[in-house]
Ligand code: SF4
């Protein structure tokens with residue numbers, strides 16, 4: 001498989017919007033797929049319009065490097081906001097052109113960012129989903145995002161003529177050819193955050209500030225780097241010299257670190273060490289908040305008792321001793 005390829009209403013989360021195009025068959029990495037996409041197919045680029053392509057942090061990183069523009073410019077020019085996987089987690093999707101409803105990177109000659117195309121474009125027409133409804137978990141309770149733990153399905157749409165080609169290969173070979181494995185590895189911890197949020201449900205509240213932080217860290221690494229090195233971050237968290245050096249100089253390392261930071265701050269995951277004096281401060285703050293909450297509830301209880309007494313007195317009810 002080669003050259004150009006694309007997407008069609010598929011997502012990185014493995015759920016299709018149009019179930020009728022999904023073949024009702026669970027496939028494994030060793031199942032066979034007869035498919036080939038190349039510039040000679042009649043439908044070339046037909047799948048690069050009318051689609052929803054959600055971008056992962058790694059997609060954004062690769063595309064901004066490719067286009068040589070800062071993330072904020074990329075976001076403003078090529079994306080629009082969306083929510084991730086029916087949660088309240090904010091993310092971005094590619095903004096289609098207004099005139100023809102197509103991806104801004106498609107031309108009659110194919111995808112202009114092909115070697116850096118987003119994860120979702122690489123998946124098509126092979127979707128991936130969980131064996132277990134709601135996802136499977138490892139021994140630590142984390143969402144399992146390994147391809148070995150998933151099953152695959154084919155998204156077969158009438159307009160896609162790639163299925164009429166002679167090339168046959170396993171899903172494993174197809175994914176390797178499309179560079180999906182590398183993307184999965186890069187996206188793993190981020191997808192885990194979204195899936196965690198999804199499995200907690202929206203009844204577990206996430207503050208607006210937490211959502212903003214998630215969005216910033218997921219979409220704009222330059223701003224996230226500033227946040228680490230130019231705020232009180234390093235007064236709060238202990239980072240060894242090697243980590244500091246890596247995240248200062250290497251964007252991929254910074255991105256992977258951001259996932260760790262988000263997991264710790266949003267879900268209390270281990271992995272980031274707070275300075276001892278800050279832990280003490282935090283415990284004191286929590287204790288103070290708890291004390292205040294107890295005082296407040298005792299006060300409300302007393303007020304309620306007084307109101308009930310008054311109401312009974314007003315209506316002539318006599319309390320039993
Ligand atoms: S990024 Fe490339 S492959 Fe993906 S939809 Fe746009 S033009 Fe098509």
Ligand code: SF4
Pocket residue numbers: 004005006007036037038041042043044045046047048124159160161162163
């Ligand atoms: S063969 Fe399928 S994936 Fe390839 S361009 Fe045509 S519609 Fe898109």
